[in-house]
Amino acid sequence: MSGVHDMGGLECYGPIEYETDEKFHNxxxxxxxxxxxxxxxxxxxxxxxxxxxxxxxxxxxxxxxxxxxxxxxxxxxxxxxxxxxxxxxxxxxxxxxxxxxxxxxxxxxxxxxxxxxGGPVSREVSHEPRFSIGDVVRVKNIHTPKHTRLPSYIRNHVGIVHAIHGAHVYPDAHAQGLGEDPQWLYNIKFQASELFGVPRSQHDFTHADCWEPYLEIHHG
Amino acid sequence: MIDPASVLAEFGVELPENTRISVWDSTAEVRYLVIPMRPENTEHLSESELQNLINRNSMIGTALATPVDEATP
Structure with missing residues (x-):
């Protein structure tokens, strides 16, 4: 769901109120x-x-x-x-x-x-991952009123498959009570300038973990 | 995170201009362990002396390890 919890890439909340090590305030x-x-x-x-x-x-x-x-x-x-x-x-x-x-x-x-x-969410699946390390992928422009862990700041942006974490429970299905529906999970590496525009250093990157249904091959 | 260098500055970490910055957004259940960069002149230190140089923030990527000459024994 596009909502206020999806704060990645926003700058409107002011500086971080830095705390040392409090776990509880009350x-x-x-x-x-x-x-x-x-x-x-x-x-x-x-x-x-x-x-x-x-x-x-x-x-x-x-x-x-x-x-x-x-x-x-x-x-x-x-x-x-x-x-x-x-x-x-x-x-x-x-x-x-x-x-x-x-x-x-x-x-x-x-x-x-x-x-x-703990509650591990990694699962064995019988099918192979669709993407390989080094593939250039685009994050699909998905807008859903339901739960997703696809942050809006990476939607429709292009990155590189940096790592494959194995198959994990797919939150988008799990949150709807549709079962675990395990999907391959990838770490995707984006250039900061791709996500946030220039001028950003060509040497700065942002990594995010994306499930396979969030991604498609980029034909650029 | 649009401006990670400024966010780090809010934590009191000022990095040289040419430092490469990689942000790892934890969007799944995978968690990342930060290994702080080893401070200079620490080759002779024991494990417990090295432990003295790290703290909570240096293990989550919002602080550098303490330089040897600033460490409290």
């Missing part, structure tokens, strides 16, 4: 992280659906409420969508309905082991 943020991970672990939705939920917030909220409030609002929206909580329950902070069954429950004693294991 104690409630620790709880939001814990609840978000615990609910993610139930398997009611996947990582890409939770990303899309964050991207679907009101733009003015997304830009102003801060990182963990974004997480919380997106989590509330997913809980409502999946009827795990009612609006009334959210507003009153009390449960009025029978707890619903979820697929899995992450027990406190298992958290460290589960987090250490």
């Amino acid at each position: 104690d409630w943020e620790r709880q939001v992280l814990a609840i978000t991970l615990a609910m993610g672990a139930t398997g009611t939705w996947n990582l890409d659906q939770s990303r899309f939920s964050r991207e679907s917030l009101e733009p003015s909220d997304y830009l102003s409420i801060g990182y963990y409030r974004i997480w919380l609002k997106a989590l509330e929206s997913l809980l409502l969508q999946h009827e795990l909580v009612t609006q009334h329950e959210l507003e009153t902070g009390r449960s009025y309905s029978e707890p619903k069954q979820v697929k899995r429950v992450l027990k406190a004693t298992d958290v460290a082991a589960v987090l250490k294991k």
